[in-house]
Amino acid sequence: MENIIPQEWTKFYLKDVSFVNLMTHRIFNVLIVANPYDAFMLEDDGRVDEKIFDEYMELGMRYPPSFTQVSTTEEARRVLGTTAIDLVICMPGNADNDAFDVARDIKAHFPDLPCVVLTPFSHGITRRIQNEDMSIFDYVFCWLGDTNLILSIIKLLEDKMNIEHDIQEAGVQMILLVEDGIRFYSSVLPNLYSYILLQSQRFSTEALNPHAATQRKRGRPKVVLARTYEEAMAYYEKYAGNTQGIISDVRFPKDGVKDPEAGLKLLREIRRRDEYVPLILQSAEAVNEAKAREEHFLYVDKNSKKMNIDLRNMLAEHMGFGDFVFRDPVTKNEVARVRTLKELQDNVFNIPNDSMLYHVSRNHVSRWLCARAIFPVSQFLKNVTWHKLQDVDAHRQIIFDAIVQYRKMKNVGVVAVFDRGKYDRYAHFARIGDGSLGGKGRGLAFLDNVIKRHPELNQFDNATVSIPKTVVLCTDIFDRFMDANNLYQVALSDASDEEILRHFLRAQLPDKLIADFFTFFEATKCPIAVRSSSLLEDAHYQPFAGIYSTYMIPYLDDKYEMLRMLACAIKAVYASVYYRDSKAYMTATSNVIDQEKMAVILQEVVGNTYGTHFYPNISGVLRSLNYYPIGDETAEDGIASLALGLGKYIVDGGQTLRVSPYHPHQVLQTSEMETALRETQTRFYALDMANAGEDFKVDDGFNILKLRVREADKDKSLNFIASTYDPYDQIIRDGIYEGGRKVITFAGMLQQGVFPFPEIMQMCMRLGAEAMHRPVEIEFACNVNANRTIDFYLLQIRPIVDSKQMLETDLNTIPDERCLLRSHSSLGHGISEDVYDVVYVKTDEHFTASNNPAIACEIERINRRFLDEGKGYVLVGPGRWGSSDYWLGVPVKWPHISAAKLIAEVALKNYNIDPSQGTHFFQNLTSFGVGYFTINTHTGNGIWRKEILDALPAVEETEHVRHVRLEKPLCIMMDGKKQEGVVLAEELLNVQQ
Template identity: 75%
Template sequence: MEQIPAEWNKFILKDVSFVNLMMRRIYNVLIVANPYDAFMLEDDGRVEEKIYNEYMELGLRYPPTFTQVSTIEEAEKVLATVDIDLVICMPGNADNDAFDVARAVKMKFPDIHCVVLTPFSHGITRRIQDEDLSIFDYVFCWLGNTNLILSIIKLIEDRMNLEHDLREGGVQMIILVEDSIRFYSSILPNLYNYILKQSKNFSTEALNRHAATMRMRGRPKVVLARTYEEAWAMYEKYKDNCLGVISDVRFPIHNVAANEPYAVGDRRSEDKDPQAGLKLLKAIRKEDEYVPLIMESSESENRRQAEANHFLFVDKNSKKISVDLKKILEEHMGFGDFIFRDPKTHEEVLRIHSLKELQDNIFKIPNDSMLYHVSRNHVSRWLAARAIFPVSRFLKDVTWHKLHDVDMHRQIIFDAIVKYRWMKNQGVVAVFDKKKFDKYAHFARIGDGSLGGKGRGLAFLDNVIKMHPEFSNLPGATVQIPKTVVLCTDIFDNFMEQNNLYQIALSDASDEDILAAFLKAQLPDSLIGDFFAFFDATQSPIAIRSSSLLEDSHYQPFAGIYNTYMIPRLNDKYEMLRMLACAIKGVYASVFFRDSKAYMTATSNVIDQEKMAVILQQVVGKQYGDRFYPNISGVLRSVNYYPIGDEKADEGVASLAVGLGKYIVDGGQTLRVCPYHPDHVMQMSETELALRQTQTSFYALDMKRVGEDFRPDDGFNILKLKVKDALADNALNYLASTYLPDDQSIYDGIYEGGRKIISFCGVLQQGVFPLPEILRLSMKYGAGAMRRPVEIEFACNLNADRTGDFYLLQIRPIVDDNQELDVNLREIPDSDCLLRSHMSLGQGIEEGVSDVVYVKTGDNFSASDNPQIAMEIEKINRKFLDSGTGYVLIGPGRWGSSDPWLGIPVKWPHISAARLIVEEGLKNYRVDPSQGTHFFQNLTSFGVGYFTIDAYRHEGVYRREVLDALPAVEETDHVRHVRFPHPLKIMMDGKKQEGVVMTDDAEA
C-alpha cells in the first residue's frame, strides 16, 4: 500500500459546539381560528398536548405554548401584550377568512411570522391564483392533521437558524422544491417526522444525556423552495452543506440566470415550466456529482427522464409515497444504519449502527463493496446525516478521483474516526457504556452521584487539555489524562446501606476489623461487565483511588488521607476482578479508619457526611519483568515557596522522581526544579550535593503480588527498589548522569562503571522531551482556570526514540490565607523573635497559640530515635485535638518523611493540631526541606505555617533557651511541651518567604 498523503495524514478536526446551534426558537404561538376549528384543535385535536408529547417523545426541548382567539380584535389584544413569535391563521367564516385575518395581522405587526392554513376547494384555489401570498411566510393545506403544526414550527425555526448553523456548525440541509401547497402540506410532516426520529437515533453517539440532547440540534434542516430561483439561490449559497435535493418537475421559473442549462428563448415568465425540476437537478449535478437528487412527479413519463439522468424517482400518485421517500432517504442520504451492499446483487453485506461499529469493522468489508460506497461518498454523507460534521467534512474531500486505493481509504476513514472519538471523549464526563468504552475512550462515570474531589479535578484537567491546543502541538509528546472511570458517590451510599456497614464503620473498631467487615461485603453484580470492559480498554495495571466529597475540594482540600491501591494486570480476568473488588472496598473502608476519623475531628467535619467516589485509573508506566512503573513521576506547584537564585515565587516548582509517584508523596528524595529555569538544579550544582541529595531508591508495583492480603496499609504490594534496578531495566535513558570516582566528576548520560545519579538531564537540559514546556503550560492553564495556585500530579513514559507520553493525574488548589500583613517582617529585630525563618511557608497572622512542643535536640539526639519521637508527638497531638487548641511544633529534619533517617516519620493526622511546624537544622544533621508532597498540601490547606530554620548556618533564629527556661506541661524522653502565659504572635509573609514568632513580652 502506498503512503497516505501528508495533507490527509495530519488533518486537524475542529469540534462542533452543538450548544450554539438552534439558538432562535418559536416559543409562543397565537392561533386565530373560528369556534369550530378552535374546538377541533382544543378538544378533538388537543394540539398543545400532542405537540408537547411529540417534543418529549423526540427528546426535544422548549415545546411552544399556544394561545387561541377567534377574532382579529382578540388577536390584536394578545399581540399587544404577549411576545408572540408565530401567528397561525385558520379558516374563518364567510365574511372573514384566513387571508383577511393574516393580512390584518401583518399590517399591524409586519415582523411577526405569519402562516395561513386553509382547506382546499375550487373557490380557494381560484382565490389563491389572484392573491398576493408574498406577505405570508407560508400557506398550508389544512385537513385537521395536528402534525402539520409541528412541521410548520420546525420549518420556520430551520429558516431562522439556517445561516448561522450551516456556517458555524456544518449542519446539513435538505432542499424540498415544491410549489403545490397540497403536496408540501402532505410531505413535510412525514419528512420532519423521519428527520426528528433520525436525530433521536444518532444522539446515541453522545457520551452523556445532556450531550445527547445537544447533538439533536445538529439534525438536517429542511428548506422549502417554491420556484427555480429560490431553490438555485439556496443551493448556490449552501452547496457545501447540501445533504440532498427533493424536487418536483413542474414549477415556476420567473427569470433566467446565466448558469441555467437552457436557452433564453425558453423563458416562461410566471408560468410553470414543465421541465423546471429536470433543469434544476441537471444544474446541481454539474456542481456536485455525489449529492443525492430525487425527482418527484405525478406525471409518470418523468420517471424515464429521471432514470436517464441517474436521478432517483418518487411517484406522487403512489399510495405509499411516504414509504418510498423514507427508503430513499435511508439508502442515499445516510439516514438510519449504514448498510454495506454487494454492488452486483445489491444485497446487504454488513449493517453498521454506530461510529464505533464502523471503526471496528472498516477492515472487514469486502473490497468491491468498499469501492462501491467510497466512490459514491456514502461514508461522508452517512456521517453528515448523523451530525458527525468534522469527519464528514474531511472525508468529503478524500474522493475516489484523488485516491485510487481502497485499502488507503479504509485506513484514512479509520484514522479519522479514531481522531474524532479521541477529541470528543476529551474534556467530557461520559456515562459509562461497556459497548462503547474502548482504548479510544477517555473519562466516564458509573452512577448518578458526585465524582468527588479528585474525580472533578481529573475531569477539569481533561477539559483544560481540550481547550488549549498548545498541548497537542508539542513535538514528540502527547499530553492527556489516563483512562479513567469513576464510581460515583451513590454507589458508595448503596454499598454501605445494603451491606449494613455503618454500625461497625462508625464504631471504635480497629482498622483491621473495619477492613475485614468491608471485604466481606458485596458490590453489585451489575458492575462486573463494566469492569471487564474497563480491563479490556486499559490493558494495564489499575489504580483504585479515593475521591471523596471533601478531598481536593476548592476551599478545604483533603490530601493523602484515604487509601489508594494498585492491582496488576492479570491474564485471569476473574482474579483481577476479585482484586479490584477488594481494592474498591478497601478505599471505602479507609473513610472510617482511625487516622481518617482523627482528621475529620481536626477539620470540624462530620464523618457520616463524607461520601466516597472511587476512581479506577490506568496506571501510567511500563512493565519491566515482574514490576511496573513510569520513567518519571512528579508533583508540580504553581507557587514556589522556596525560590533559589533567579527563581520567582510565581514560577512554580516541580519535584521529579523515577518510578511511582507514591515515592514523592511519602517524602522521598526527589529532584527539585523550577520549570522556568530547568538548567539550574540546586542538587546538581555540587558533586557532594548530587551524591547526597538525589534519588537512590524508587517504588514500583509488584506484578506478582496477587494474594488475598489486602491491608489497611495501601502500599502492601509496592516494591521499594534501588536505582540500579531501574538501570538494569533500561528505564533510565535520558534520566541519569554518571559519577566517575576516578576524576570525581558527574557526566550527563549513562556510562560503564560509576554511580548513576538521577538528574533528568536529558529532559531538563538536553531537550530530549519537552517536559519543562509541558509543566509551564500545565501551571499556566491549570492555575489560570482555577483562579488560584494549584498542585498537579503527573507521570511520564519516555521512549527510546525520544518521544513520550505525559499524563496529568490530579489537580488540587493550594488554598492560601490571603490575609495581608501591614508590617514588614524583615524590620523586626532578631532580639524580638522567638523564631525567625527566611524560608517560611504560609501567609497571614495567627494569634491564638500559647503552646510549643519541641524535640529535645541536645548532644544525645540520634536520628535512630525518630520513630519513637513520632509516637510521642502523636500522643501529645491527641490531647490538643481533644481540647480544640493548637501549638507550635519544632523538630529536626524533614517532617513526615517515610525515611526515618531524614526526619520524624509522622503522618498528618499525628500532628494535625499544630498551627506552625518548624524544621530545625542541627550542626551534624542537615536535611534539605521537602516540597511538593501531600503533607505540604495539608499545611497550606489549613493555613498552617512551616518554617525552615538552621541557626548553625545563621539561617534564621531559634531561641531554644527561652523554651528550656519554661516549666514543662508534659515531658517525655525526647519531646517537651511548654506553655507561654500569653498567646504567641505568628506572622508569615508568603510572598517574601519571611516568618516570625514573637512572644507577648518581645513585641515591639
C-alpha cells in the same frame, strides 16, 4: 498497499463541533387566530398545546412552544401589543377569505413578524391563491386538522432562521424540498420532519452523556422549502457544499411561468455540478417515471398509497439515514450492516472489496456520517474521493484513522456515561453511576477540559499531553454498597483499621459491575490504580490530600484473578474512609464522618513494564506558588518536584529533584558534584507485577517495591533522566555511560532541549492557575519513549488556598531579641495570635534518630488532646517532619500533627538533615494557613530559643517530647512572598531580659 496514502490524508486535525451554538433562534410563543369553532376543536379535540408538548418530549426535544388563541383581529392586535410573539398562525374564519384578511391586517401592523395562513383545501381557495399576491405571507398550508402540521411549520421556520449560522458554524446539512403544491407539501413536510426528528434521536446515541445527546440533536439536517426553480437554485448555490439531498416535484414555476419539466431541468443542472448528491424526483404524472429512470434520478410516485413509506426508504438508503447497509454492487443484497460509529470502526476492514469499492466511490460513508451529525469526519472524508485515491485498502485505513481521531477528540473534556458497547482503547473518561465524581474525579474532569480548551498543550511534535484512561465509580455506588452490606455499624464503631478492612473485604459489590470491569481491563491492558475520590477530598477549602488510600493492581492474563483484586482494592478504598486517621482528620476539619461519601477512580497506571516491575520514567508535582525561591526565581514562578518511578515516592517525602520550570538550568541539588551525589534520588518506587495481592492490607503500599536506582539502570529506563558519575575524573556527565553511578538529574529533560518538558510544565501551571483563578498543585507522570517522544499525563489538580490575612509589618525590621523563633525559609502567610502552646522534641546530647518512631507516637497522642480541646500549638523538632525514612526525621502523618498551627524543622549540630520544604504536607499547610519554618542556627539561618522554654514548667513531659503553655498568646507572623517568619513571645523575652 500498492498506493502510498498521500501525506495530507495521514496527518490531519479534526476540529470539534460545539452543538450548543446551533439552533439558537427558537419559536417560543405562537399566536393562533381562529374562529371559535376551530379554536374549540384545537383546544378540546386537538389539544394542540398538549400534543405539541408530548411530541417534543417524545422526540427528546426541549423548549416546546406555548400557544395563545384568539378569535378576532382586535384580540390579536391586543396580544401582539403586550406579548412577545414569535409566530402568528391564521386559521379559517367564517368564510374562505377570513384567514387571509386577518393575516394581511396583522402583516400591515407587524411586517417583520412571521405569519402563516392555514386554509382548508377547496377550489375557491385554489382560485384565490392563483389570483392574489401571497408573497406577504411566509407560507400558506392546507389544514386538515392534523396538529403534526403545526409542529412542522414551527420547525420549518426555525430551520430557516438558523440555517445560515449553523452551516457556517458546524457544517450542518440541508435537505431541499422543491414543491409549489400547497396540498402536497402540507402532507409531505410532517412526514419528512417526523422521520428526520426520529433519526436525530437515534444518532444522538453517539453522544457520551445525556446532556451531550440532547445537544447533538441540534445537528440534524435543516429542511428548506422552495416553490420556484429560481428559489431552489438560489438555495442550492448558497449551500451546495452542505446539501444532504434534494426532493423535487416536476411541474412548478420557472421564469415566472409553470414549466412541466422544471424539476428535471433543476436536477440535471445540480447533477452536472455534483455527481454524488442524492436527487429524488416525485410526480403524480406517470410519464415522468421513465424520464427519471433514464437520467438515473430516484423516483417517488405521488399517487402511490405508500408514498410516505417509499420516501422514507429512499431517505434511509440514499441520504444516509438509519443503519449503514453495505451491499453487493451486482445483486444489491446486504453483506453487512453497521449501526454506530464504533461498529463502522470495528468492521471497516472486514467489508468485501467490491462492496467497499461501490460505497467509497459514491461517497456513501461521508453522507452517512453527515446524517449522524459527525461533521468533522464527514467533511474530511468528503474530500478523499475515488478520483483522488483509487485504492480500497487506503480508503479503509483513512476511514479507520479518521474515526479513531474523532472519537479521541470527542472523548477529551467530556465525562461520558460508561457504555460497554462504546468503551475501548480509544475511549477516555467515563463514569458508572449517577452520583458525584468526588474531589479527585472532579479535578481530573476539570484537567481534561483544560486540555480540550487549550490545544496549544499538544502543539509539540514529540510530546502529547492528556489524562490517563479513567473510569469513576460515582458516590451512589458507595451508598448502595454500604447499605446492601449493612456496613455502617462497624464502620462508625471504634473497631481497629484491620477489623474494619476485614468486614469490607467480605462484603459484595453489585454484580452488574463485573461486565463493566472486564470491558475496562480489555480497553486498558495495563496496571490499574484504584484511587479515592471522596466528596470532601480536594474540595477548594477542604483538602484531604493523602488521607485515603490508593491501591495499584498489576495487569494479569487471568482476568478473573484481576477482577478479584480490583474488587478488593475498591472495597479497601471504601474502608479507608473509616480508618482511625480519617476519623481524626474529620474531627480536625470540623466535618462529620457520616457526611463523607466516596467515589473511586479506576485509572490506567502511567508507566512501562520492566520484567516484574512497572513504573513511569518521571513522576512530578507542580506548584504554581514557590515558597522557597532561589537565585532569580520568584514565588510566582512556581516549583516542580521530580522523581523517577511512581509518584508515591514524592508523596511519602522521598528525595526529589526541585526545579522551577521557568529556570530549568538552575537546579540547586546538581549545582555541585558533592551535593548532587548526596542530595539526589537513590531509590524509587515500582509496582510489583509478580505480587497478585492475595492479602490486601490497610497499608496501600503493600505491593509497591522500593528499589535502588541501579535497578532502573538495568531496565534501561534512565535515558534523558540520569547522568553518570565518573569516579576517575571526579565529574558528573549528562547521559548514560558504562560503569559509574547513575545520578537522577533529569538533565536530558530540563537542560538539553530534547523535549519541551519545561515548556509543558510552565503551560500546565499557568493554564491550571488561570482556570481555577487561584494557585494550584498539579500531579503528573511521564513516559519517555524510545522514539524520542514523551507522553505527559496530568493526574490531579488541587487549589492552593492562600491565607487572606493582611501582613503589613516588614518582618526584617523586628529585632532578633524579640523572637522566640525566626526563619528565613518560612512557608505560609499571615498572622496568628491565638496559640498559647509549644510542643517540641527534646534534642539534648542523648538525642538519636532511632527514637523518631517513638517520638511520632508521643506527638500523635498529644495532638489528639489538642483536637479534643479545639486548640492549636507550635511544633518544633529536628529533621524532616513526615519523612517515611525515620532516619531523616519524625515519621508522622498529617492527622498526627493536624492541630499544629506552626511546624518548625530545626537542624542540629550532629543531625543536619537537608530541609524538606514540608513536601508531604504542602497542600494541607497552605490550605489551613499552617506555617512551616526551616531553621539552622549553626549556619545563622534563623533563631530557636529553646533554652527559654526549657526554663518553663511543662504541662506534660514524655521521654522525648516536652509541652509548655504560656499565659499570653504567641504572635506568629509569616510573609509568604519573602519567606520570612517569626514567632514573638513578649512575656518570655521580657522575663529573660
